[in-house]
Amino acid sequence: MLDKSIGLEENDYPVEEAIKEYQELIGLPENYLNDLAEKEPEPLEPMEPQPQLPYNTENFELKVTTNEQGEYIFVQGMRFYFFISPVYRDFLSELSYKILKEDLTRSSFERQQIALKNFHSEDAQQMKIAKEVASILEILERTIEMEYDFTATDNN
Incomplete structure (x- = not known):
C-alpha cells in the first residue's frame, strides 16, 4: 500500500489502520495476538x-x-x-x-x-x-x- 500510495494521508499511511487491515487479511484476531504477547519469554x-x-x-x-x-x-x-x-x-x-x-x-x-x-x-x-x-x-x-x-x- 505504501509503494502504490494507497491510503496515504499527507505522505503518511495511518499505521493503526494498516495493522488492523493486515490482521483482518491474515485472520489473526487481536485477542490471539494479545495472548501471544503475554506468553513472551523472559529476556x-x-x-x-x-x-x-x-x-x-x-x-x-x-x-x-x-x-x-x-x-x-x-x-x-x-x-x-x-x-x-x-x-x-x-x-x-x-x-x-x-x-x-x-x-x-x-x-x-x-x-x-x-x-x-x-x-x-x-x-x-x-x-x-x-x-x-x-x-x-x-x-x-x-x-x-x-x-x-x-x-x-x-x-x-
Whole structure:
C-alpha cells in the first residue's frame, strides 16, 4: 500500500489502520495476538564472563548464553545486524548485495550460509572474515530456531 500510495494521508499511511487491515487479511484476531504477547519469554541473561568465541568480539555488542543443549545462542536475535561489528556487517552486506542479490532474511538464511561456505578469495583476511561470519550465522541460526520453536509450540 505504501509503494502504490494507497491510503496515504499527507505522505503518511495511518499505521493503526494498516495493522488492523493486515490482521483482518491474515485472520489473526487481536485477542490471539494479545495472548501471544503475554506468553513472551523472559529476556535471556548473557553468560558472565563471555566465553572465547570463534570470531572477534571487539565492537560486537551481541552477547551469548547457552540453549538447553549447551550450545551458544545470542541473548537477542532480533535486529542482530545492527549489533555486529562494522567489519562483519560490511562483509555480510557485500555478500548479500553483490553476490546473492538479496537481504539476509529467514528465507535467504540457508543461501547465505552456502555462499559463505563456498566463498573464496586470494585475500587471507577476507577468508578469515568469511569463516568468522559463518560462525556468527551458526549461532544466529540456533538463536532463531529457539525463538521460532517458542512461537511454534505456543500456537498449538
